[in-house]
Amino acid sequence: MKKKFTHIGAKNQAKMVDVTNKKVTKRKATAKATMFLGSAIISKFNNNELITKKGPVFQTAIVAGIQAVKRTPDLIPMCHPLMIGAVEIDINITDNEHIEILCSVSIEGKTGVEMEALTGASITALTVYDMCKSISQKMVIKEVKLISKSGGKSDINECL
Numbered sequence: 001m002k003k004k005f006t007h008i009g010a011k012n013q014a015k016m017v018d019v020t021n022k023k024v025t026k027r028k029a030t031a032k033a034t035m036f037l038g039s040a041i042i043s044k045f046n047n048n049e050l051i052t053k054k055g056p057v058f059q060t061a062i063v064a065g066i067q068a069v070k071r072t073p074d075l076i077p078m079c080h081p082l083m084i085g086a087v088e089i090d091i092n093i094t095d096n097e098h099i100e101i102l103c104s105v106s107i108e109g110k111t112g113v114e115m116e117a118l119t120g121a122s123i124t125a126l127t128v129y130d131m132c133k134s135i136s137q138k139m140v141i142k143e144v145k146l147i148s149k150s151g152g153k154s155d156i157n158e159c160l
Contacts, residue, residue, distance in 0.1 A: 007078045016078050022110040027151030031117035033101040033125040034094075036140040041132050042096050050132070057131040061101075062089045065124030069105055072119045079115050082107055087116075089124055101125055102147075112152045118144060 009015040044050050050057040066087045073079040086106040094100050103120035105113040125141045132139060148157045 014078070016080070017111070019080065019110040024108055024110055025151045026106070026108050027112050027149070028104065028106045029112060029114045029117040029149040030102060030104040030147050031114075031121040031144060032147050033103075033121040033144045034142045035099050035101065035125050035128060036097055036138075036142055037099055037128070037132060038136055038138055039096050041135050041139070042093060042099075044135065045093060048091075048093060052131055052134075054131055057128060058091045060131060061091065061124045061127035064127040065089045065101075065103055065120040068123035069103070069116045069120040072116045075119060076115055080111050082109055082111070082113065082116065084113070084116065087120060089120060091124065091128070099128065101128075112149055114146050114149050117149075118146060 006017045007014060041050075045057075048058065054060065066089065068075075069087045070084055073081045084105060084107055086104075088102075088104045090102045092100050101121050101124045103117050103124060105116045105120065107113050122141075122144050125144070129139050129141065150157075
């Protein structure tokens with residue numbers, strides 16, 4: 001079966017996918033962002049947190065990521081507004097230069113939450129950048145990717 005873009009209608013125009021007749025299922029997606037902060041920034045963290053004049057870096061970034069999840073349809077035109085059931089964002093220092101952000105989003109609904117998880121991970125990383133840019137602008141958001149999704153037509157589980 002040949003795959004096609006679901007957001008393109010018969011007249012080759014953009015459309016929002018019709019989920020009216022889909023069944024409500026439990027759905028979950030997790031996205032991961034990896035980020036280079038550098039040792040100059042990482043060395044300033046104490047107990048997996050850095051307190052700045054703007055506030056605690058990771059806690060502020062987590063709140064921003066949760067807000068981003070809820071605002072995904074405002075940012076990405078074809079995303080359905082969803083009643084998000086849960087968002088969990090974890091940020092961990094993985095070595096003396098890098099962090100890893102995991103954003104998991106859950107829902108009972110007719111469509112998946114992949115874009116919400118990816119948006120949450122991305123905005124969390126951008127907020128870390130914003131909070132730490134006074135120390136260094138050499139930070140790099142290296143990768144943002146979907147690592148798992150469940151509850152829809154096609155489940156994926158990639159090794160973390």
